[in-house]
Amino acid sequence: MKFQPKASHFIDGEYVESAAGQAIEVIYPATGETIARLHAATPAVVEEALQSSKTAQQKWAAKTGTERGRILRRAAEILRARNYELSELETHNTGKPIQETLVADASAGADALEYFGGLAASMTGEYIPLANGDFAITVPEPLGVCVGIGAWNYPIQIACLKAAPALACGNAMIFKPSETTPLSALKLAEALMEAGAPKGVFNVVQGYGDVGATLVADRRVAKVSLTGSVPTGRRVYAAAAEGMKHVTMELGGKSPLIVFDDADLENSVSGAIIGNFFSSGQVCSNGTRVFVQKRIKTAFLERLSSRLAFAKIGDPMDPQVNFGPIVSQRQLEIVKTYIARGIAEGARLVHGGHQLARPGFYLEPTVFADVTDEMTIAREEIFGPVMSVLEFETEEEVIARANATEFGLAAGVFTGDLARAHRVAKKFEAGTCYINTYNAAPVEAPFGGSKLSGVGRENSKLALHHYTEMKTIYVSVNNLHAAY
Numbered sequence: 041m042k043f044q045p046k047a048s049h050f051i052d053g054e055y056v057e058s059a060a061g062q063a064i065e066v067i068y069p070a071t072g073e074t075i076a077r078l079h080a081a082t083p084a085v086v087e088e089a090l091q092s093s094k095t096a097q098q099k100w101a102a103k104t105g106t107e108r109g110r111i112l113r114r115a116a117e118i119l120r121a122r123n124y125e126l127s128e129l130e131t132h133n134t135g136k137p138i139q140e141t142l143v144a145d146a147s148a149g150a151d152a153l154e155y156f157g158g159l160a161a162s163m164t165g166e167y168i169p170l171a172n173g174d175f176a177i178t179v180p181e182p183l184g185v186c187v188g189i190g191a192w193n194y195p196i197q198i199a200c201l202k203a204a205p206a207l208a209c210g211n212a213m214i215f216k217p218s219e220t221t222p223l224s225a226l227k228l229a230e231a232l233m234e235a236g237a238p239k240g241v242f243n244v245v246q247g248y249g250d251v252g253a254t255l256v257a258d259r260r261v262a263k264v265s266l267t268g269s270v271p272t273g274r275r276v277y278a279a280a281a282e283g284m285k286h287v288t289m290e291l292g293g294k295s296p297l298i299v300f301d302d303a304d305l306e307n308s309v310s311g312a313i314i315g316n317f318f319s320s321g322q323v324c325s326n327g328t329r330v331f332v333q334k335r336i337k338t339a340f341l342e343r344l345s346s347r348l349a350f351a352k353i354g355d356p357m358d359p360q361v362n363f364g365p366i367v368s369q370r371q372l373e374i375v376k377t378y379i380a381r382g383i384a385e386g387a388r389l390v391h392g393g394h395q396l397a398r399p400g401f402y403l404e405p406t407v408f409a410d411v412t413d414e415m416t417i418a419r420e421e422i423f424g425p426v427m428s429v430l431e432f433e434t435e436e437e438v439i440a441r442a443n444a445t446e447f448g449l450a451a452g453v454f455t456g457d458l459a460r461a462h463r464v465a466k467k468f469e470a471g472t473c474y475i476n477t478y479n480a481a482p483v484e485a486p487f488g489g490s491k492l493s494g495v496g497r498e499n500s501k502l503a504l505h506h507y508t509e510m511k512t513i514y515v516s517v518n519n520l521h522a523a524y
């Protein structure tokens with residue numbers, strides 16, 4: 041099998057197998073074929089990874105930020121040089137069209153390695169003058185061994201978004217990819233080793249939730265960064281709290297996208313398409329509740345339908361294809377259940393809604409109109425290509441409805457009125473807001489959620505604070521006077 045790795049795990053600079061571990065079948069979503077067979081880590085393999093990371097972290101932290109940064113930037117170059125082969129792997133791992141993986145996966149991962157590599161040497165503390173010539177200095181210190189746990193929609197990107205800031209700060213990372221998409225993180229481990237990272241600084245351990253849970257519970261682990269669903273986030277956050285560990289939680293959403301009647305229609309339709317159907321809708325920040333102002337609702341739906349006719353669904357390795365399959369049979373069934381629920385609860389199906397009669401897990405891009413706030417499809421995260429269009433009349437009304445959700449990952453507004461755009465963005469209860477665009481996530485800007493959608497931020501300088509602990513050192517230059 042072309043995509044079969046040398047072994048399931050990558051520990052201490054080498055591929056490691058665990059034949060006794062639970063089987064992991066890696067399926068190409070476009071055909072349903074098995075492309076690799078891996079095994080979940082046994083307790084012995086998890087132990088090996090923890091010991092290796094613990095030792096490596098000390099060596100890594102002893103390097104200067106400049107040295108660590110150079111290695112991360114070299115790893116970025118390696119990923120860029122291998123972008124085509126990594127994109128091909130990611131397309132087979134996830135089913136996402138090659139035209140997407142070429143620009144949004146390994147290359148976005150390389151951006152993170154480059155960005156945080158550049159910042160690694162800038163992690164310095166402060167000199168704080170105190171009374172009578174005393175002073176304090178602060179020293180940002182690495183946390184130690186960090187665990188990264190990934191979701192299946194952006195496997196190598198997620199691995200890089202966690203590893204790059206963690207390593208820049210002098211931490212080691214054990215990464216557990218999603219059991220659905222375990223392959224590309226191994227390639228990141230290879231690239232980091234080739235770039236000169238000490239063995240064990242980035243280890244990859246495969247497995248299901250139980251392997252993740254074992255890692256989270258281990259006392260040698262100082263921090264956990266999870267990308268996943270809210271229910272998993274609750275479990276992982278609670279387990280981390282037992283050991284008072286640092287966490288970053290990048291969780292799910294049900295984000296609103298508001299289109300006012302003064303917005304550029306073509307741009308708003310583009311925003312709704314980008315925010316619902318990229319990666320077959322399997323994007324955490326998707327604006328799946330599209331609130332359209334009453335006066336333009338019909339025009340919006342007509343334009344949307346005509347644009348969707350140009351979605352080219354098919355073999356994701358075909359460079360012309362821009363809409364691929366759902367990641368797995370299981371996820372396909374979940375999305376189909378939501379579509380059935382939408383119909384049963386009275387939403388009007390205006391586009392798609394059906395599985396394609398071909399091998400693989402293909403589902404049409406789907407649009408529901410006349411959706412109301414109470415419907416299941418407007419409340420729960422579907423994580424598939426299902427857009428709900430809701431009608432509104434006033435700004436005040438739509439803000440209240442947009443925020444009436446337990447999630448707070450992202451939110452978007454399309455309008456020609458700049459003052460209104462800022463007014464609305466300020467009122468959004470969401471970590472990442474968009475004005476006249478949607479779903480951009482460049483490494484330079486913070487990304488993350490509020491409310492149930494998460495804790496902490498990835499990307500940007502802020503991410504570094506989530507991988508360091510500030511030590512304060514007080515220094516006295518005076519004699520000490522005690523009471524007795």
Ligand SMILES: NC(=O)c1ccc[n+]([C@@H]2O[C@H](COP(=O)([O-])OP(=O)(O)OC[C@H]3O[C@@H](n4cnc5c(N)ncnc54)[C@H](O)[C@@H]3O)[C@@H](O)[C@H]2O)c1
Binds near residue numbers: 290
């Ligand atoms: N906010 C973000 O940046 C972001 C990005 C991508 C995906 N997501 C979210 O991810 C979800 C889809 O991904 P998924 O289905 O892989 O999520 P999931 O929650 O099912 O799994 C995520 C990861 O957690 C692991 N896991 C499961 N139980 C665990 C436990 N008890 N302890 C430790 N690890 C455990 C899984 O093995 C997997 O690696 C969606 O909700 C989506 O919104 C969020």
